[in-house]
Amino acid sequence: MPELPEVEVVRRGLERWVAGRTVDDVEVLHPRAVRRHLAGGVDFAARLRGLRFGTAMRRGKYLWVPLDEAVPSDDAGSSLLGHLGMSGQLLVRPAGTPDEKHLRIRVRFDDALGTELRFVDQRTFGGLSLHDNTPDGLPDVIAHIARDPLDPAFDDVAFHTALRLRRTTVKRALLDQSLISGVGNIYADEALWRSRLHYERPTATLTRPGTAELLGHIRDVMREALDQGGTSFDSLYVNVNGESGYFDRSLDAYGREDEPCHRCGTPMRRRPWMNRSSYFCPRCQRPPRTG
DNA sequence: TATCCGACCTGTTGGC
DNA sequence: TGCCAACAGGTCGGAT
Numbered sequence: 647m648p649e650l651p652e653v654e655v656v657r658r659g660l661e662r663w664v665a666g667r668t669v670d671d672v673e674v675l676h677p678r679a680v681r682r683h684l685a686g687g688v689d690f691a692a693r694l695r696g697l698r699f700g701t702a703m704r705r706g707k708y709l710w711v712p713l714d715e716a717v718p719s720d721d722a723g724s725s726l727l728g729h730l731g732m733s734g735q736l737l738v739r740p741a742g743t744p745d746e747k748h749l750r751i752r753v754r755f756d757d758a759l760g761t762e763l764r765f766v767d768q769r770t771f772g773g774l775s776l777h778d779n780t781p782d783g784l785p786d787v788i789a790h791i792a793r794d795p796l797d798p799a800f801d802d803v804a805f806h807t808a809l810r811l812r813r814t815t816v817k818r819a820l821l822d823q824s825l826i827s828g829v830g831n832i833y834a835d836e837a838l839w840r841s842r843l844h845y846e847r848p849t850a851t852l853t854r855p856g857t858a859e860l861l862g863h864i865r866d867v868m869r870e871a872l873d874q875g876g877t878s879f880d881s882l883y884v885n886v887n888g889e890s891g892y893f894d895r896s897l898d899a900y901g902r903e904d905e906p907c908h909r910c911g912t913p914m915r916r917r918p919w920m921n922r923s924s925y926f927c928p929r930c931q932r933p934p935r936t937g
Numbered sequence: 938t939a940t941c942c943g944a945c946c947t948g949t950t951g952g953c
Numbered sequence: 954t955g956c957c958a959a960c961a962g963g964t965c966g967g968a969t
Binding site for chain 1: 960961962963964
């Protein structure tokens with residue numbers, strides 16, 4: 647499941663293997679893969695032809711590649727924006743390699759490197775689209791996405807203040823991409839377990855040291871996953887394994903229902919939560935008092 | 938305005 | 954064996 651560390655591995659792959667290359671041709675094989683490009687697949691392909699890829703950027707789980715126009719203009723330019731959703735992969739493959747079963751978009755380049763960029767996505771929650779940039783160089787449709795905790799400009803104090811003002815619970819807040827980006831269900835559960843916080847803890851009750859500790863654990867778990875995701879990278883494979891990350895072996899909470907807590911040995915529990923699951927230790931992560 | 942929650946999508950798994 | 958329901962979960966937009 648691509649979360650921030652996996653997306654960062656993909657970004658590094660794009661930076662290395664497609665930056666500076668010019669698009670020759672684009673095939674859109676599934677309309678849902680370009681649904682966020684409101685003008686449709688034909689327009690998407692036509693607009694991309696002839697543009698040169700810049701250096702891939704990332705915020706949270708969004709990736710984008712700034713596009714160099716043939717005729718430079720005064721505005722902030724445009725970008726190819728991508729989101730991997732739950733099962734998306736961006737692959738750099740030798741042209742002629744048999745198509746993947748769930749190949750959705752193919753981008754050919756006008757050089758002699760012999761490779762093409764493929765967007766493969768089983769569940770089609772992800773997609774690619776073209777957007778104008780804000781003056782900050784961000785695709786306009788993701789201007790509302792908060793910085794992620796690995797961004798040097800992430801403001802810990804402002805995050806704590808925002809949490810205190812919210813009338814919600816801590817896991818909901820962690821998954822709210824306008825507060826903090828890049829955290830998904832897996833790393834939220836991991837960071838909460840490390841922080842000994844129950845997922846339904848009201849954000850208004852978090853202390854400043856408590857928020858600092860939580861942020862520290864989020865960063866630790868992401869960096870550890872990034873270190874392991876990075877090891878799988880090779881020249882033609884620009885993604886991680888979407889089905890079972892290498893970080894699986896290191897998980898303390900996610901997916902460990904009925905298994906002993908790595909801290910106290912109490913069987914871990916799973917609770918349905920927001921159409922998904924929350925995993926926690928009933929002893930280390932006490933539910934908040936109600937009433 | 939802030940918050941909540943269902944829909945979207947498809948392959949896998951488990952129960953009957 | 955075959956069928957069906959449940960499950961996985963990031964994001965959006967409608968509902969409250």
